[in-house]
Amino acid sequence: MAKTKKIKNIKRDKRLKKIKKERGWFTTLLYFALVAIAVFLLAVAVDIVVESFFITEIHQEDRDMKFCLSVYEDMGEEEGLKILKIKGREFYITDPSGKVIYENGRDTRSENEGMIYLYSYGYDDVDAYLDSEKNFFDFLPGSGVDVHWTELFWEVMEVNDGVVETTLEMDADEEQSLDRTIRMMQASEGRAAEIGAEDKIYMPFWIKLDMSDGSTFFGKAYVDFGVNELSTAIAVAISLGVVVILVVLMLIIGSIRRAIRHKRLKDFFFNDEVTGGKNWTYYLVKGEQVLKRPWNAAKKYAVVDLKFVGYGNYCLCHSVVEGNELLKKIMWGLKALVDKKEMAVHRDADKFAMLLKYDDENALEERLKNLTTKLAEVDREHAFNFQAGVCLVEPSLKNGRPKRRKFVNLEEIFNNAAMALGKFAGSTDSGVHFFDQQLKDEQKWIESVQANQQKAIDNEEFVVYYQPKYSPDTGELRGAEALIRWQSPEFGFVPPGRIIPIFEKNGFVLNIDHYMISHVARDQKRWLDAGYKCVPVSVNVSRAHFIESDLAEQIRDMVDAEGAPHEYIEIELTESAFFDDKNALLSTIERLKSYGFAVSMDDFGSGYSSLNSLKDLTLDVLKLDAEFFRGDNESERGQIVVSEAIKLAKNLNMRVVAEGIEIKDQVDFLATQGCDMIQGYYFAKPMPGEDYEKKMVMEKQDSPSSVSSGELTASPRGGEASDADLQGEGLGEN
Numbered sequence: 001m002a003k004t005k006k007i008k009n010i011k012r013d014k015r016l017k018k019i020k021k022e023r024g025w026f027t028t029l030l031y032f033a034l035v036a037i038a039v040f041l042l043a044v045a046v047d048i049v050v051e052s053f054f055i056t057e058i059h060q061e062d063r064d065m066k067f068c069l070s071v072y073e074d075m076g077e078e079e080g081l082k083i084l085k086i087k088g089r090e091f092y093i094t095d096p097s098g099k100v101i102y103e104n105g106r107d108t109r110s111e112n113e114g115m116i117y118l119y120s121y122g123y124d125d126v127d128a129y130l131d132s133e134k135n136f137f138d139f140l141p142g143s144g145v146d147v148h149w150t151e152l153f154w155e156v157m158e159v160n161d162g163v164v165e166t167t168l169e170m171d172a173d174e175e176q177s178l179d180r181t182i183r184m185m186q187a188s189e190g191r192a193a194e195i196g197a198e199d200k201i202y203m204p205f206w207i208k209l210d211m212s213d214g215s216t217f218f219g220k221a222y223v224d225f226g227v228n229e230l231s232t233a234i235a236v237a238i239s240l241g242v243v244v245i246l247v248v249l250m251l252i253i254g255s256i257r258r259a260i261r262h263k264r265l266k267d268f269f270f271n272d273e274v275t276g277g278k279n280w281t282y283y284l285v286k287g288e289q290v291l292k293r294p295w296n297a298a299k300k301y302a303v304v305d306l307k308f309v310g311y312g313n314y315c316l317c318h319s320v321v322e323g324n325e326l327l328k329k330i331m332w333g334l335k336a337l338v339d340k341k342e343m344a345v346h347r348d349a350d351k352f353a354m355l356l357k358y359d360d361e362n363a364l365e366e367r368l369k370n371l372t373t374k375l376a377e378v379d380r381e382h383a384f385n386f387q388a389g390v391c392l393v394e395p396s397l398k399n400g401r402p403k404r405r406k407f408v409n410l411e412e413i414f415n416n417a418a419m420a421l422g423k424f425a426g427s428t429d430s431g432v433h434f435f436d437q438q439l440k441d442e443q444k445w446i447e448s449v450q451a452n453q454q455k456a457i458d459n460e461e462f463v464v465y466y467q468p469k470y471s472p473d474t475g476e477l478r479g480a481e482a483l484i485r486w487q488s489p490e491f492g493f494v495p496p497g498r499i500i501p502i503f504e505k506n507g508f509v510l511n512i513d514h515y516m517i518s519h520v521a522r523d524q525k526r527w528l529d530a531g532y533k534c535v536p537v538s539v540n541v542s543r544a545h546f547i548e549s550d551l552a553e554q555i556r557d558m559v560d561a562e563g564a565p566h567e568y569i570e571i572e573l574t575e576s577a578f579f580d581d582k583n584a585l586l587s588t589i590e591r592l593k594s595y596g597f598a599v600s601m602d603d604f605g606s607g608y609s610s611l612n613s614l615k616d617l618t619l620d621v622l623k624l625d626a627e628f629f630r631g632d633n634e635s636e637r638g639q640i641v642v643s644e645a646i647k648l649a650k651n652l653n654m655r656v657v658a659e660g661i662e663i664k665d666q667v668d669f670l671a672t673q674g675c676d677m678i679q680g681y682y683f684a685k686p687m688p689g690e691d692y693e694k695k696m697v698m699e700k701q702d703s704p705s706s707v708s709s710g711e712l713t714a715s716p717r718g719g720e721a722s723d724a725d726l727q728g729e730g731l732g733e734n
Contacts, residue, residue: 032255034251035248035251035252039244039248041244045240054223055118055123057223057224058116058118058126058128058205058221058223059118059123059124059126061207061221061222061223062123062124062126062207062221064221065089065207065209065217065219065221066209068089068091068219069209069211069217069219072217073211073212089104089105089219089220089221090104090105090106090108090219090220091103091104091105091217091218091219091220092104092105092107092218093211093215093216093217093218094215094216094218095214095215096214096215096216098216101215105220107218108131108132108133108204108206108220109129109130109131109132109206109218110129110130110131110132111129112129112130113127113128113129113208114128114129115127115128116128126207127207127208127209128205128206128207128208129205129206129208129218130205130206131204131205131206131220133204134203134204202222202223202224203222203223203224204220204221204222205220205221205222205223206218206219206220206221207219207220207221269281270282270285272331272345272346274324274327274328274346275324275327275328275330275331275332275346276328276331277331277332277335277344277345277346278343278345278346279345279346279347280345280346280347280348280353282345283343283345283347283353283355283410284410284411286343287303287343287355287410288408288409288410290341290343290355291393291405291408291410292404292405292406292408294404296405297395297396297402297403297404297405298395298402299357299395300357300358300359300392300393300394300395301355301356301357301358301392301393302354302355302356302357302358302364302390302391302392302393303353303354303355303390303391303392303393303410303413303414303416303417304353304354304355304356304368304388304389304390304417305347305351305352305353305388305389305390305414305417305418305420305421306334306351306352306353306354306372306386306387306388307350307351307352307386307387307388307389307421307424308327308330308350308351308352308384308386309350309384309385309386309387309428309430310384310385310428311323311326311327311349311350312350314326314382326378326379327346327350329378329379330352330375330378331344331346331352333374333375333378334352334354334371334375337371337374337375338354338356339357341357342354342355342356342357343355353414358392361392361434364390365390365432365434368388368390368432369430369431369432371386372385372386372387372388372430372432373430376430385428385429385430386430387421387424387427387429387430387431387432387433388421388431388432388433389417389418389419389420389421389422389423389424389433389434389435390417390420390432390433390434390435391413391414391416391417391420391434391435392434392435393405393413415443416435416439416440416443417435419435419439419442419443420433420434420435420436420439421433423439445498446502448490448491449498449499449502450502450506450508452488452490453503453508453511454511456486456488457511457515461486461487461488461489462484462485462486462487462512462515463484463485463486463487463688464482464483464484464485464516464519464520464523464689465482465483465484465485465686465687465688465689466480466481466482466483466537466686466687466688466689466692467480467481467483467679467684467685467686467687468480468679468683468684468692468695469481469535469657469677469678469679470677470678470679470683470684471676471677471678472667472668472670472671472675472677472678473671475683477533477535477695477696478535478676478677479535479536479537479538479570479657479677480535480536480537480538480692481537481538481540481572481679482516482519482520482537482538482539482540483496483686484496484499484500484512484516485686486499500512504542504544507544509542509544509545510542510544510545512542513539513540513541513542513545514554514558516539516540517539517541517555517558517559517569518558518561518562520537520539520564520569521558521559521561521562521563521564521569522562522564523537523689524537524562524564524565524568524569525562525563525564527693527696528564528565528568532693532696532697533696534568534696535568536567536568536569536570536598537568537569537570538570538571538572538598538600538621539569539570539571539572540572540573540574540602541555541571541572541573543573543574546573546581546584546585546588547581547584549584549587551588552588552591552592552595553591555569555571555592555595555597556595556597559597565596566595566596566597567596567597567598569597569598570597570598570599570600570620570621571592571597571598571599571600572599572600572601572602572621572623573599573600573601573602574601574602574603582613582616585617586616586617589617589618589619590618593618593620598620598621599619599620599621600619600620600621600622600623600657601614601617601619601621601622601623602623603623603625604622604623604624604625604645605624605625605627605628605641605645611648614648614652619652619654620654620655621654621655621656621657622645622649622654622655622656622657623656623657623658623659623679624642624645624646624656624657624658624659624675625659625660626659626660626680627660628641628642628645628658628660629642629658629660629661629662629666630660639669642658642669642670642673643673646670646673646674646675650674655676655677656674656675656676656677657675657676657677657678657679658670658675658677658678658679658680659679659680660679660680661678661679661680661681661682661683662680662681662682663682664682666682667682
């Protein structure tokens with residue numbers, strides 16, 4: 001059961017951890033990132049289309065300019081200049097020193113020189129300048145750009161109705177360039193209506209070319225395109241834009257839908273079905289976020305465990321449905337009493353959890369008292385009480401300044417508040433308890449025990465003590481009970497009262513059961529081999545152990561492993577175990593008895609009504625609780641109860657052990673009633689195994705009176721027994 005609960009807690013912690021890390025805005029940011037990527041891809045696509053067009057135009061202009069220069073160089077300077085004395089392209093030539101030796105048109109070249117890299121496109125790179133009057137990248141559309149072309153190469157070529165004759169030998173590319181030049185000439189001769197009717201966009205730039213004689217040629221080039229080309233580019237851009245817009249809209253719609261769905265899921269997961277408010281999971285997740293926020297580092301918070309006292313009785317008197325309605329009223333009453341930046345949730349059954357801000361501890365206590373008073377008024381027909389356990393979360397300082405709480409485990413802090421609430425144990429009055437230094441010390445002790453418990457098992461630091469059981473008639477040793485003590489190198493001698501409750505809560509008590517059974521069986525085997533007169537020793541087994549279907553087989557195998565006879569081991573279980581799974585308990589007891597083990601019921605009459613259980617369970621031994629023999633139980637009424645309990649056990653063929661016996665009158669009374677064994681300080685206190693061995697040896701030599709008188713001097717009632725012994729008595733049960 002403990003293992004199953006541990007697994008469930010681990011799974012729950014993993015889910016909580018995942019929820020704590022989850023951020024709704026992360027998905028939104030992711031969607032916006034995808035939108036940005038889509039827009040970027042659109043820009044890249046448009047840029048590629050535009051760039052492809054410009055690259056083609058620039059390369060064409062570069063080829064045309066090189067063709068003109070080749071004409072100039074092939075014809076010689078004198079003839080070349082005659083050919084280039086035109087009003088077509090604007091250009092100028094400088095000598096190696098940079099002096100202008102010839103120019104045609106104005107030099108509008110800017111100082112921004114750069115290389116246009118076309119190599120990756122399969123073309124030659126172009127050394128170019130921006131135009132100072134009309135920036136290459138700041139072009140304006142329109143057909144009014146005044147570009148006048150004149151006859152080109154008038155001494156070389158004749159243009160007759162579109163027929164070109166030339167004395168130059170040209171390859172295919174050069175012929176294409178010449179055709180382009182002819183069209184320019186035709187445009188300048190008034191034939192623009194024939195080939196230049198469409199509107200144009202012109203973007204000028206200058207091309208720099210090195211000449212074979214060391215001179216430099218600078219020619220003004222144009223990138224131009226018409227309405228059809230522009231329309232095509234715009235259509236492509238619009239198409240890509242529409243695609244991107246659709247993608248963006250889909251992403252945005254998906255993001256909104258997912259955000260809404262995420263919120264609905266969180267609301268569902270964080271909703272408390274009973275009250276309609278927030279639940280415990282929400283408290284842990286949201287509360288840690290609040291405490292970790294940088295702007296809350298200097299603020300003081302109070303973690304509150306609030307209990308509605310008497311909820312169970314209210315449900316019994318009315319109904320669970322009415323009880324839930326009452327819890328709902330309390331929940332909404334709490335919400336009205338806390339600020340918007342504070343928290344109040346329904347935790348479990350009659351428990352609520354709050355996270356409150358405070359400035360002064362006394363003012364906080366007064367506020368909580370007023371809060372419980374107002375909550376008691378949710379139903380004027382009944383008187384309700386509320387108890388609050390509080391753990392304060394104060395700012396942490398670094399260099400005198402508040403430090404952000406980066407690491408917060410709200411569940412651990414709340415456990416401290418729950419410990420403070422535990423101080424109300426046994427009380428039904430309203431009140432407030434704070435987690436103080438004493439509780440801090442207790443919590444520190446619990447953590448220390450849990451940190452060292454496995455090491456104590458491995459190093460065999462746990463010591464088995466034995467408390468003998470004697471016959472009230474003869475004083476003969478009839479049995480013993482095995483009790484645990486912790487001889488810790490770090491903490492010294494630790495009685496069971498300080499460790500067993502911790503082990504019962506964290507499940508380690510199952511390991512203690514195994515340890516005790518094995519060690520008792522080992523001692524019994526050793527004493528039998530040494531020739532001692534051994535008697536049965538009872539070993540307490542935790543009620544949590546009885547849910548294991550193979551418990552009887554576990555005990556059998558452990559005892560067999562040590563080689564001890566089964567009849568020398570008695571399995572002792574508390575009366576409270578009879579209120580768990582009764583069928584499983586009956587099955588385990590029957591199998592234990594079939595293997596030869598005796599089974600006893602401890603603490604009979606300690607507060608549970610087990611008479612009905614005695615009807616079904618075939619037990620061997622009944623142990624009367626020590627409370628029967630304390631206080632006014634010495635009265636005639638008390639003696640009647642004890643006498644009848646012994647008769648009942650006898651009629652059911654059970655042996656009777658009375659524990660906690662300290663005075664001779666009790667021994668004499670029990671002897672007259674037929675009690676089989678007495679366990680208590682009258683005869684012997686719990687002792688280490690070595691001292692118990694001596695008791696077995698002394699049985700052959702000493703009388704009961706001498707034994708009892710010797711032990712009476714060490715009785716705690718006489719003031720000479722240690723506190724450890726007092727704490728150990730009756731608390732050795734697992």
